[in-house]
């Protein structure tokens with residue numbers, strides 16, 4: 001959820017720091033997920049299918065609320081209202097609404113201190129908003145965010161969409177000797193208004209991201225990076241700001257829909 005310009009800059013810096021992104025698809029020889037599962041990503045650890053209608057399950061999810069730009073000059077005010085975040089016939093809806101006073105309300109939910117895990121496979125089936133200015137994201141932060149802050153905690157963006165609705169991006173952010181380090185890749189989304197499956201395959205030594213089961217992102221990780229620890233989910237739709245782009249002047253409402261999130265280990 002950080003500025004793509006810094007991502008591109010750092011992608012250049014990576015060439016000089018010896019960090020590499022490889023295209024190999026090897027799995028670690030000794031899976032070690034720390035959670036007692038097989039490590040083969042064939043056991044369901046946790047899921048939310050968003051079954052039914054109405055309010056989301058607060059045993060899993062927290063609401064983050066408020067405005068103030070969220071570090072990126074975003075214009076939305078996050079609300080816990082069931083107008084903005086709700087289940088509709090088995091699908092989570094995070095809805096941006098242009099209110100009568102001209103403000104924008106939206107939703108941002110996290111599993112912080114409720115659902116966290118290290119390593120595994122995540123599948124999220126989701127349909128993205130399409131109106132200009134929307135900035136949807138399905139992402140994760142390290143559990144130690146509250147104590148060490150960003151970017152020391154690490155961030156994994158499984159799906160993020162900026163101004164151009166024909167692409168989605170995956171990015172990792174971390175701290176590298178006191179500097180914010182980022183590596184991102186984008187991939188064409190040929191049918192942006194359809195449901196797609198956004199997947200993370202996360203193991204000791206690598207983070208990979210797939211769109212509809214096709215891998216488009218790999219980063220090799222090591223013990224100087226924060227990706228060998230528990231992470232939690234954040235789902236949100238921002239508006240405008242550094243990456244949402246110019247908001248359609250005729251905007252009334254738009255929505256991100258999530259059919260399910262499943263974690264396998």
Ligand SMILES: [Ca+2]
Pocket residue numbers: 049050051090091258259260
């Ligand atoms: Ca569902």
